[in-house]
Amino acid sequence: MGAIPTNFYGHCPLRVSSVNRKFRRLRQDLTCSSPNYDGRTTIICSIIRILESNAVHNRRILSLSRRQVLRGLLATTAFGVTAKLGTGxxxxxxxxxxxxxxxxxxxxxxxxxxxxxxxxxxxxxxxxxxxxxxxxxxxxxxxxxxxxxxxxxxxxxxxxxxxxxxxxxxxxxxxxxxxxxxxxxxxxxxxxxxxxxxxxxxxxxxxxxxxxxYIDEAQYVAGIVAGHMTKSGKLGFVAAKPIPQVLRNINSFTKAARSVNPNITTQVIFTGDWALPVKEAEATNSMADQGIDVVTCHVDSPKVVIETAERRGMFTSGYHANQADLAPTGYLTGAEWDWxxxxxxxxxxxxxxxxxxxxxxxxxxxxGLADSFCKLSPYGAAVSDEAKAAADAARDQIIAGELVLYEGEIKDNSGTVRVAAGQKLEQKSVELESMDWLIEGVEGSVGS
Amino acid sequence: MASEALGWLGVPLAIAAGTMRGGTPFLFVSLGECLTEKSGKINLGLEGTLLTGAMSAYAVSYLTRDSLGPMLAPFAGVLVAGLAGMVLGFIHGWLCQQPRVNDVAVGIAMIIFGSGVAFFFGKPFIQPSAPLLPTIDLLAWTDLPEQFQSAVKISPLFVLGVAIAPLMTWFFRSTRWGLFIRAVGDSPDAALAMGVSIFKVRMLSIVAGSFLAGIGGASLSLYYPGVWTELVSSGQGLMAVALVIFARWQPMQCLWASLLFGGAQALGPALQSVGITQGYYLFNAAPYVLTLVIMVITCSPTRTMTGVPGALGSDR
The missing domain is CATH 3.40.50.2300 (Response regulator)
Structure with a gap:
């Protein structure tokens, strides 16, 4: 068979694609060439045709045995199942x-x-x-x-x-x-x-x-609710990493709560990464031990924080999505995206x-709230009428553009003035987009 | 509602509670791995077993919450987690005892396989809330503050694990079956001469070890932190395997090491809550630093790796 010129072999490049995109990523080009053009070949190629409807079959000649092809397909499938299905x-x-x-x-x-x-x-x-x-x-x-x-x-x-x-x-x-x-x-x-x-x-x-x-606008409104509902005057914030967006949420939440009662403090605990369920649970428990009674968070999945806090009898304020189902008694409200x-x-x-x-x-x-980038979860059963009224008022002011979240004078938690008296920082300002400080009243630091 | 702030007292309390809350999965996986390695084979796949256990426990607890009731459903979940672990253990036990097959390589494949299975079947269970295991309130009769009450809400699985550790020590030292396992692990030839089937002993050890690791997974998803997500283990299965070496293949030391690692997980958050805000990445790394320190202190050129089963890491 060595005498057969190479152009005799038709190529059918098979991209095993329509089955699963994972297959395609492997980009397995099976080159088919075989002098045995018999019934067996037909079976194999019909299998392949089922797998790949739009493959170009010039000439179906296979050098691979059926067993080899099947083994290859099985191996590919197994690889896809084990290594890649996790990516869903x-x-x-x-x-x-x-x-x-x-x-x-x-x-x-x-x-x-x-x-x-x-x-x-x-x-x-x-x-x-x-x-x-x-x-x-x-x-x-x-x-x-x-x-x-x-x-x-x-x-x-x-x-x-x-x-x-x-x-x-x-x-x-x-x-x-x-x-x-x-x-x-x-x-x-x-x-x-x-x-x-x-x-x-x-x-x-x-x-x-x-x-x-600007979900910190929603966090601000949630902070108003938290400020009204806390009895101990201590709020908790479980955060992943000290990046600007996280810090804005912490600061807006705290600033709102302190507008209700200037003695309120927020304890922030950084877990170090976006999803560390055990650390998030430990952080929430530590907060409960310290007498904190309202907890919110900025981690990828607030489920652990909300459920742990509910078990410890704390109030919770959600984040990202509505977690009211997870905490039927303690859920106050939450800052949600509206993508x-x-x-x-x-x-x-x-x-x-x-x-x-x-x-x-x-x-x-x-x-922000006005452009429906974000919204608030419906108030939970525990929220008092006074808190609801104050929060609704704050939300309406933000939507109307009357309330500027970062209006001076604002100090950070080490006493340095960050926004001078009379200065108003628009939400789009670079100072806010690159925030690296925690507002007065936050217990914690951005250092690692 | 939470009463008084604990202040600095919160740190030791969090660590003590953390030993019991966070140490349980370490305990089960390390005991399972100890049993496996005593028979002369290593099972790195317990990370995958842990995830599969966590997923199946959560799924079963969720699916049977109506038919079995919220009290029994989590226990059914624990049982199924163990059984799921056994299935993975069986695959590992069979594969790694084939000729010219390396148990470390199979173990790595089993990590990927186990986590793949867990992620695939676990997708629908990330969101729902399953009934969790009930806890034993040791201090329910006292007037201590709520913080102490919740710190000692211990899981029945933790009690079980603490009971298994001395039992396993006794099993290895004083029973005929324990002798078989040690013989197979230390000197397969001698065991063969005794008329013991190496294959069967290792298979049973691996399957039983995986059963324990599966239960460890159930403790993650049904006790603490009490959710099923794909990141719930975050490498705890692999750490527990390393912990067995740290514990010198002794079940009681596995217990202490697990408690240590569990408590260390609580260190970073607890310190931040009392105002130590610098260096939380360092505190989060505490268990690893601790391991290194203890390894350095206890290692000695004259008696390296005491307690290591003789056949471990060889192809026999």
Missing amino acids: CSPNGAGGGEAAAGGDEIVIGFIYVGPRDDYGYNQAHAEGAAGISSLPGVRIVEEASVPETAAVQETMRSMIELDGAMALFPTSFGYFDPHILQLAEEFPEVQFLHAGGLYEEGVHPANVGSYFG TSIYTQYAQMFLEGKSLMNGEIDHLVRG
């Missing part, structure tokens, strides 16, 4: 195969750092993504539990190259630098929209944008042909 990827919408680039539907990719149903940050984003998946002409692809490492680059790359995504929403803070920036250089026609406050004009590529909500409205706006703009590159979509999209 699922292309939504009709048939994965036919939707390569082109066509009249747009593909939008969403990437989450944790599971999609964690009662927290990722769930809030996934609910927003689900909200736009029903829009005509829009198809979403999602992948959950993608770590903030090179893994997210691979996910983005496969969403672009294999799913034909024209816009990506990598939602976790740590995805931005260097991962999004690198991919943005490489794929200048794809739009990268990052949830966070990191875009800088002129420094970052034109196809990168950022969007985020559906934002994602719908983005999808509409994409469908109208607007883009970051042609300047029709703003690179920095921000908003």
